[in-house]
Amino acid sequence: FDFNLLVVGESGLGKSTLLNTMFEVPVHNLDTPHTYDSESIQIQTTNIELEESGVKLRLNVIDTPGFGDNINNLDSWKVIMEEIDQRFDQYFEAEENLSVGLSGTAKDPRVHACLFFIEPSGHTMKPLDVVTMKKLHKKVNLVPVIAKSDTLTEEELAQFKHAVLSELEAQEIDFFTPPTYLNDDEETKGEVSELISNIPFAVVGSTSLVVNKEGNAVLGREYPWGVIEVHNSEHNDFLKLRSLLISGHLEDLRDNTKKLYERYRSEKLLK
Amino acid sequence: FDFNLLVVGESGLGKSTLLNTMFEVPVHNLDTPHTYDSESIQIQTTNIELEESGVKLRLNVIDTPGFGDNINNLDSWKVIMEEIDQRFDQYFEAEENLSVGLSGTAKDPRVHACLFFIEPSGHTMKPLDVVTMKKLHKKVNLVPVIAKSDTLTEEELAQFKHAVLSELEAQEIDFFTPPTYLNDDEETKGEVSELISNIPFAVVGSTSLVVNKEGNAVLGREYPWGVIEVHNSEHNDFLKLRSLLISGHLEDLRDNTKKLYERYRSEKLLK
Numbered sequence A, B: 001f002d003f004n005l006l007v008v009g010e011s012g013l014g015k016s017t018l019l020n021t022m023f024e025v026p027v028h029n030l031d032t033p034h035t036y037d038s039e040s041i042q043i044q045t046t047n048i049e050l051e052e053s054g055v056k057l058r059l060n061v062i063d064t065p066g067f068g069d070n071i072n073n074l075d076s077w078k079v080i081m082e083e084i085d086q087r088f089d090q091y092f093e094a095e096e097n098l099s100v101g102l103s104g105t106a107k108d109p110r111v112h113a114c115l116f117f118i119e120p121s122g123h124t125m126k127p128l129d130v131v132t133m134k135k136l137h138k139k140v141n142l143v144p145v146i147a148k149s150d151t152l153t154e155e156e157l158a159q160f161k162h163a164v165l166s167e168l169e170a171q172e173i174d175f176f177t178p179p180t181y182l183n184d185d186e187e188t189k190g191e192v193s194e195l196i197s198n199i200p201f202a203v204v205g206s207t208s209l210v211v212n213k214e215g216n217a218v219l220g221r222e223y224p225w226g227v228i229e230v231h232n233s234e235h236n237d238f239l240k241l242r243s244l245l246i247s248g249h250l251e252d253l254r255d256n257t258k259k260l261y262e263r264y265r266s267e268k269l270l271k
């Protein structure tokens, strides 16, 4: 079945690297030269066939290069908004023509999650990030992440996560949190609350193998002063993000997308 | 005598921290909450009395908070341009009224250097940086630095420095390089060429003491995976930047400012 992942964030925040690390396939060509020649965002989709726990998954990464990169970013969010709406409309059309059918194997074009990369400035989110999130959060599962989190010390990260959460709350921006169910056991409930308490996830990506302190070859980044490991939860929240997006809560994201779509659909029918 | 240092770069690039580290006095209050409530840049000047090798120095830091922080940054460079021109005009007025005199102790309002902080994206400079540098480079000694350079591995840093230099060359943007003089000895010539070959300097700032591998207390940043040291030239170019700005080439910066002023003055008189 389909998993449509919208990726938002300015150039140079390690988005391509993180996607390649997460899905273990070159989602993006890291060597494509970056140019700022476009005045606006150009939606780019990459489709990948994945298999997760025996289930075939069509991962569609919807990229938004150009977001936040221009001198004037006033319209940055509009192109993204249109993409989300257009995909809702496609699903709406398909529902109307029941001949297409909407079984589990049919294409589901709706955006199931928006991975929003926040620059690790150490202060707060940029105005463009806040404005964009406010526009999108009622239409898509918002998953805010702190990009290149190896820029921040443990102390700075704690402060920054707090600052981001306060601002999300003050601006009344909803973000996705996995639900717990009545019949979940204590261990599952514990995992879910552990996940939730770490949002926004602070992530580091790397497709290079480096040698860590114990002498093992791991995915990471090697600096003259030390080696940061992608799969080390002492070093960053990569494993938690992967759990949210792929291994643990894919169904929750799809279920919540249905709810968001229902809201969109009723507003559309009212007009 | 006066040293007027213009500081340009978006919020969160470690500018305040770097200035505090470089001048060893709280140039900026690091706890002032950052807000993005202004729609444009607000020039802020901080004056500090310093003593360097027995010489009293009036350091005037000209800050430009708001640069690059808005959704629309079209006018970011104009406010900065006006500040530089206005200071040239003040000097021009003073020259005209020779009663003020222009001895070594009189105030010299002209901007002697512009410390331009580049985000360590790993790709190239942002369009706003390029546009702004093109506007300023003929009027001020441009000193481009790569901010928070501990974000980049040694390999990424080498590539990024190369990308920045190529773009500066392609855009015909001049930046300050210290001169060598005929009577310089070989050692001095070697130091100068070593400095020049490391431009743009990759800097890290910190006013906190941390314990390094050897067990010494040093200025640096402590991560779970290692400690980066400010004064370690294996870790970053802080010492080189300090040499350029304070200990080695202050006079060269002031001399070159005279040349840039002369060009401004002749253009002004031609109108």
Ligand SMILES: Nc1nc2c(ncn2[C@@H]2O[C@H](COP(=O)(O)OP(=O)(O)O)[C@@H](O)[C@H]2O)c(=O)[nH]1
Pocket: A010, A011, A012, A013, A014, A015, A016, A017, A018, A030, A147, A148, A149, A150, A151, A203, A204, A205, A206, A221, B121, B122, B123, B150, B151, B152, B156
């Ligand atoms: N410090 C740090 N750098 C990273 C990380 N991930 C990627 N990078 C580097 O950041 C630069 C930009 O990465 P890229 O994935 O192309 O960013 P994108 O423009 O957002 O797609 C490259 O030099 C990467 O090696 C990370 O987690 N931490």
Ligand SMILES: Nc1nc2c(ncn2[C@@H]2O[C@H](COP(=O)(O)OP(=O)(O)O)[C@@H](O)[C@H]2O)c(=O)[nH]1
Pocket: A121, A122, A123, A150, A151, A152, A156, B010, B011, B012, B013, B014, B015, B016, B017, B018, B030, B147, B148, B149, B150, B151, B203, B204, B205, B206, B221
């Ligand atoms: N990784 C890294 N972080 C830094 C560095 N210098 C400062 N910071 C952190 O970056 C954040 C913003 O620093 P600040 O000096 O206030 O930036 P400014 O907004 O440009 O003045 C704070 O959390 C600092 O501790 C640096 O060299 N490297």
